[in-house]
Amino acid sequence: MKIAVIGAKGLPPKQGGVEHYCAEVYPRMVKQGHSVDLFARSSYTDCSWQDRYDYQGVQVISLPSLSLRGVDAFVTSALGAIAASATKYDIIHFHALGPSLFTCFPRLVNTAKIVVTCQGLDWQRAKWGSFSTRIIQMGEKAAVRFAHGLIVVSNVLQTYFLQTYGRNTVYIPNAPARYGESDPNFGYGTQLGLEQKRYILFLGRLVPEKRPDLLVDAFSALNPVGWKLVLAGGVSDTKSFTSQLLEKVANNPNIVFAGELRGQRLWEIVRGAGLFVLP
Structure with a gap:
């Protein structure tokens, strides 16, 4: 066809x-x-x-x-x-x-x-x-x-x-993509200050309808000992929302903005997560 x-x-x-x-x-x-x-x-x-x-x-x-x-x-x-x-x-x-x-x-x-x-x-x-x-x-x-x-x-x-x-x-539901090989030593994650299986991952565009702000509020309220929150994703016509989100977490060292990830870095961070959350 x-x-x-x-x-x-x-x-x-x-x-x-x-x-x-x-x-x-x-x-x-x-x-x-x-x-x-x-x-x-x-x-x-x-x-x-x-x-x-x-x-x-x-x-x-x-x-x-x-x-x-x-x-x-x-x-x-x-x-x-x-x-x-x-x-x-x-x-x-x-x-x-x-x-x-x-x-x-x-x-x-x-x-x-x-x-x-x-x-x-x-x-x-x-x-x-x-x-x-x-x-x-x-x-x-x-x-x-x-x-x-x-x-x-x-x-x-x-x-x-x-x-x-x-x-x-x-x-027809979407299926997860097949990931390639990533760094077994978790090098990029270590650069971000992360420990394998000890962080919560949000993966998606930082837009209001995906509610990353809700996840930030929940994480801040629970403050789980030894865990970090990673927000990984790009901006889509929502710079104002992202700026407000950054201001909200500026003083919390346990919340990491990883930006938009691709390729081996993406695969590494996904594989290393202890919990994946999409509000």
Whole structure:
């Protein structure tokens, strides 16, 4: 099959669940004999418009974008949908509700099957203003109306679409990635002042809806002897929230900000954790 992908920032993944999902799934599909074109943002790929490059067999096509929150995704998704509509694909796979606003384009002019994967109700995220929230809600309704298939990653989302729209969905939970080899001596963890199996790990973007602040409050209240709390993750249009979080823990030496981790450092810190918590 020939497959187009719309809604991801690009590859390789830097941060964000959609990008990591794409990095795991589409190279595997290519190995099975399928052809995959992923329409990406030039602001993410650092490539010129319409530049193409290969990522583990996936053709990444860089599209024009604007480095403005929300506008970037809107522009690239629209252009990707138009480009995909003008090409003969078997499947056009949209990720997230915002980009799904443009499912109408290929549905009206193309014979491709439209598939939408919903990883969450993005309009509930605190970072979006009222206008962006309305756009995302319109994307949700477009996904329900125009998609031939709708995939959700949780039973809660499956219930939501059934009760709200009477729409049946396919539940496919995300699986953990397979990690490679990491330092058996726990070198990077030692640099951070950590002891194996004696720290709690939060791994994810530092955004309000993931509630790292709640975890910080709980850890500070319990103050477990001999344990540390590690917050590992990047920032996603939430610099103000992150700054407040940093101020909150500034005087607690047992709370460590590790930043965004990748590769062997990520694998090492995950393997060394005594407890993984996602509020």
